[in-house]
Amino acid sequence: MENENIRLQVAILYRTLAIIILSVCAAIGLLMFRRAKNRRIRRQQEKLRQKENEIRFLTVQMNEMKSTLDERQESAASHYRAQKEKIEALEEALAEKKGQILRSSSVGKKIVRVIEQGAASKTTLSARDWSALEKDIRALYPCAYAFFTEKIGAEKWDTYQRHCLLSFFDTDTKVEAFLLGLTDDTTARQWRYRLRKALGVDGAQSLARFLRSLD
Incomplete structure (x- = not known):
């Protein structure tokens, strides 16, 4: 009878120990899974930040290029207007000169x-x-x-x-x-x-x- 109690207690002890070991393994596995998941999330976040930085950099470059292009276009337009006004003034002066020659x-x-x-x-x-x-x-x-x-x-x-x-x-x-x-x-x-x-x-x-x- 006493031996049976001892065996029962030993069995309970083993079962308890097994449960504890399984729980610890499960906890360790869960912890490792969470860490791996967090690392994966951090890597994804880092990639997102890199993409965002790249987009910001390209946006700045694009805005600078647009600004430069606008300035060049405005400069070209101003030059064109100046040349057009100059040509019109010369044409007007030439027409006036022709009229003067004819009248004189x-x-x-x-x-x-x-x-x-x-x-x-x-x-x-x-x-x-x-x-x-x-x-x-x-x-x-x-x-x-x-x-x-x-x-x-x-x-x-x-x-x-x-x-x-x-x-x-x-x-x-x-x-x-x-x-x-x-x-x-x-x-x-x-x-x-x-x-x-x-x-x-x-x-x-x-x-x-x-x-x-x-x-």
Whole structure:
């Protein structure tokens, strides 16, 4: 009986010891698993931080590149605007100079006198004057001259041509009627309308400005 109690106690002791050992092993295994899991999480977090740092670095680089590009574009745009304004100023100065040369020629002075004084100037243009005016305009405005020469039909050449030549002075119909020997400015308006139609210039556009713009 006593031996059985001893064996029972020993069995209980072994069982208890086994439970303790298993519990310790389980605890150690759980601890190792948690540590491994924590290490894995830390590695993932470190990789995430590296990615975030890389993204921040690339973002800074991209913003710097964009800023540099914007500055270059703005600089290029400013340079373009400056060059455009310079070209426009030169073109305007050239157009003004051409106008001055035309108005200061011997024939040009006569036409300006009629513009300023009308019929009271008692100024007329001879065939030689018209020929000289044609040469002046052909030299100063070659593209415009070639344009209206091509557009005007041969049967109306003299009147249309002279009307075109006077248009470079931006003359009104009264001056045109006087210099072209027409009966009145109504007739001059009719000729001007026909001329615009022949050249394909609408009524809202200045004929003088249109012709000058061709050069």
